[in-house]
Amino acid sequence: MKYKSQKVAYWFFAACMLLLSLQVIYGFIMGFAHMGFDGLHSIIPFNTARATHTNLLVMWLLTGFMGAAYYIIPEEAERELVSVRLAYVQLIALLVVGVTAIIGFHFNWWEGRKFLEIPRPLDYLVVVDVLLFIYLIGATIWKGKRYTTTSMVLFFGLLMTALLYLPGMIPTDSQTMDSFWRWWVVHLWVEGVWELIMGAILSFLLIKQTGVDREVIEKWLYIIVGFTFLSGILGTGHHYYYIGTPKYWLMVGGVFSALEPLAFLAMAIYAIAMAKKGGRSPDNKTALHWTIGCSILSFVGAGFLGFAHTLPQVNMYTHGTLVTAMHGHMAFWGAYAMLVLAIISYSMPIMTGRKLQDTPMNMFAFWTSNIGMVAMTVAFGVAGIAQVYLERKLGLDFLGVQKEIEVHFFGLILAASLFTLGIIAFIWNFIRFGLPSDQR
Amino acid sequence: MLSKSQAKAFFLVGTALCAGSFLLLTVDTLKRIPVQTNAKNLTAQAIRGKHLFETNNCMGCHTILGEGAYYAPELTKVYERRGVAFISQMLRDPESMYPGQRKMVKYDFTDSEIDSLVVFFKWIGEMDLNGFPPKPDLMVSSGASGILEAKNRPIVFNQMCIACHSLQGQGGEVGPALDGVGSRRDPAFIRQWLLNPLAMKADSKMPKLPLTEGDIVELTAFLSQLKESQK
Numbered sequence: 001m002k003y004k005s006q007k008v009a010y011w012f013f014a015a016c017m018l019l020l021s022l023q024v025i026y027g028f029i030m031g032f033a034h035m036g037f038d039g040l041h042s043i044i045p046f047n048t049a050r051a052t053h054t055n056l057l058v059m060w061l062l063t064g065f066m067g068a069a070y071y072i073i074p075e076e077a078e079r080e081l082v083s084v085r086l087a088y089v090q091l092i093a094l095l096v097v098g099v100t101a102i103i104g105f106h107f108n109w110w111e112g113r114k115f116l117e118i119p120r121p122l123d124y125l126v127v128v129d130v131l132l133f134i135y136l137i138g139a140t141i142w143k144g145k146r147y148t149t150t151s152m153v154l155f156f157g158l159l160m161t162a163l164l165y166l167p168g169m170i171p172t173d174s175q176t177m178d179s180f181w182r183w184w185v186v187h188l189w190v191e192g193v194w195e196l197i198m199g200a201i202l203s204f205l206l207i208k209q210t211g212v213d214r215e216v217i218e219k220w221l222y223i224i225v226g227f228t229f230l231s232g233i234l235g236t237g238h239h240y241y242y243i244g245t246p247k248y249w250l251m252v253g254g255v256f257s258a259l260e261p262l263a264f265l266a267m268a269i270y271a272i273a274m275a276k277k278g279g280r281s282p283d284n285k286t287a288l289h290w291t292i293g294c295s296i297l298s299f300v301g302a303g304f305l306g307f308a309h310t311l312p313q314v315n316m317y318t319h320g321t322l323v324t325a326m327h328g329h330m331a332f333w334g335a336y337a338m339l340v341l342a343i344i345s346y347s348m349p350i351m352t353g354r355k356l357q358d359t360p361m362n363m364f365a366f367w368t369s370n371i372g373m374v375a376m377t378v379a380f381g382v383a384g385i386a387q388v389y390l391e392r393k394l395g396l397d398f399l400g401v402q403k404e405i406e407v408h409f410f411g412l413i414l415a416a417s418l419f420t421l422g423i424i425a426f427i428w429n430f431i432r433f434g435l436p437s438d439q440r
Numbered sequence: 441m442l443s444k445s446q447a448k449a450f451f452l453v454g455t456a457l458c459a460g461s462f463l464l465l466t467v468d469t470l471k472r473i474p475v476q477t478n479a480k481n482l483t484a485q486a487i488r489g490k491h492l493f494e495t496n497n498c499m500g501c502h503t504i505l506g507e508g509a510y511y512a513p514e515l516t517k518v519y520e521r522r523g524v525a526f527i528s529q530m531l532r533d534p535e536s537m538y539p540g541q542r543k544m545v546k547y548d549f550t551d552s553e554i555d556s557l558v559v560f561f562k563w564i565g566e567m568d569l570n571g572f573p574p575k576p577d578l579m580v581s582s583g584a585s586g587i588l589e590a591k592n593r594p595i596v597f598n599q600m601c602i603a604c605h606s607l608q609g610q611g612g613e614v615g616p617a618l619d620g621v622g623s624r625r626d627p628a629f630i631r632q633w634l635l636n637p638l639a640m641k642a643d644s645k646m647p648k649l650p651l652t653e654g655d656i657v658e659l660t661a662f663l664s665q666l667k668e669s670q671k
């Protein structure tokens with residue numbers, strides 16, 4: 001570790017591990033409920049489990065991005081963070097707000113708006129907390145010895161993430177307007193500015209692990225984020241097909257979102273090409289696995305499976321079915337969860353000084369969680385396609401269809417168990433690394 | 441090959457162009473939405489319904505406009521599909537409409553809150569959604585006699601009975617199929633049953649439905665002529 005303040009990241013990553021475990025538990029609650037085992041209904045009804053599951057995801061990914069930024073920025077800017085103490089304050093405040101929101105969900109305190117369920121008073125606290133984070137990162141870059149493309153893209157991505165949280169708070173009485181602004185947040189995050197964060201973290205990881213020249217890697221970073229915005233911004237249109245918005249979005253959204261896989265494809269080719277080009281054998285194979293795996297599965301999950309139902313003619317039938325859950329699971333896993341796990345895998349041996357990165361247990365965690373997630377995606381996909389066919393094409397009753405597809409949720413739970421085994425192994429490794437140490 | 445500064449220019453110019461077009465389209469869309477969604481019908485009552493829909497996170501199980509979770513039915517066309525009586529009863533006590541089935545939270549809504557939600561669903565159902573939700577285009581058409589065509593059935597049958605019972609393969613699977621029920625039960629039995637199922641069979645899963653006298657007369661007549669031979 002070059003700079004002592006980088007080890008702030010450890011606590012952000014530790015928080016990630018905790019939130020991720022909770023997210024998995026709530027996922028199981030929903031999987032079982034879909035199979036008819038809803039014994040927890042009176043304490044944790046489905047809508048509570050659902051809001052908790054998705055908000056924990058968003059929270060641990062953001063916590064992971066923040067940890068990544070606290071780790072990367074000192075090294076890129078070549079100076080210590082401006083304040084370590086405020087960084088801890090920022091983490092604790094974020095966790096307090098997050099946990100309060102999650103508890104609130106269990107007492108019917110929320111905004112029933114998909115992915116943005118956090119109650120309004122807490123929204124303001126989130127904004128304040130994120131502003132503090134942006135300040136800490138921004139000031140460190142500003143006072144740093146150098147501005148790198150990687151740090152600027154990362155900063156811009158984080159800043160835009162904070163700013164784009166605001167449209168979600170525009171008050172409206174219309175369901176259509178509500179959805180319209182909600183997608184400014186959700187879509188422009190995950191298919192826009194989060195990809196900047198992803199590109200920047202990937203390029204940091206590739207620079208460090210492959211030894212390829214920074215100029216080459218950062219040039220490609222520009223191309224990739226260029227593609228991201230070319231397709232992603234107008235690609236928002238794929239959420240505006242059927243919610244009471246003008247018909248031209250079918251054309252605009254269809255054409256531009258069909259281009260979205262290109263950015264992810266470029267990201268995959270770039271990561272693989274750089275890793276090959278580097279030619280030096282990495283001293284952390286696990287981290288390189290997660291890095292390359294992230295670039296490949298983000299293309300499969302976000303790029304390919306997203307494309308599979310983004311065209312308006314297809315989306316007409318798949319909109320609002322389990323097909324969306326199929327795409328959502330692998331997209332978030334491939335693009336963002338694996339990214340955070342990659343930076344954790346990379347930084348842990350450096351922060352703790354313990355060289356435990358290439359144990360068989362680490363490889364087990366990587367392969368088991370990934371195979372588990374692929375199998376989960378297949379289970380969701382089969383359930384989703386069956387639902388589309390029976391409900392949307394044959395016109396069968398909703399509950400009748402749900403009974404027909406219960407068996408696929410059994411498959412889902414088996415796959416999720418495998419996935420969980422991998423996650424447990426990952427967390428076990430995380431714990432084995434121990435606390436960060438100042439000794440190199 | 442492209443230099444780093446060219447790559448940067450590609451990023452900046454591309455982003456600016458796309459963001460600019462997106463903002464222009466947004467301005468236009470905001471102008472058109474009120475017309476397309478009949479904003480004039482968005483009364484104070486409908487707005488209260490939306491607020492209730494939101495504060496209870498109905499989207500956490502249901503989809504509306506195709507958005508939400510996939511645990512409970514799509515609600516975009518629920519006003520047309522189920523009608524006021526069914527929706528109101530469901531909101532009053534979900535368990536009474538689908539006993540022993542997938543559960544919905546009982547929210548203890550007041551009658552006026554229920555009315556607001558119904559008005560909200562009506563407003564949602566009347567929007568122009570560019571063709572969503574699609575009509576099931578492979579639906580098995582009911583073959584034989586015209587009397588059984590979906591459009592000739594009493595509206596209350598299509599809104600309420602079909603939620604649990606099927607006829608000619610279409611409908612719910614909670615209760616028994618109603619094909620040929622007129623051969624198995626006489627009109628007097630059907631009438632008494634509709635008035636209060638629990639009085640006829642104490643452990644029946646079927647609740648006492650919010651039916652008017654007119655509904656019961658119409659349904660009795662309709663069900664009585666569903667003879668076995670027509671299967």
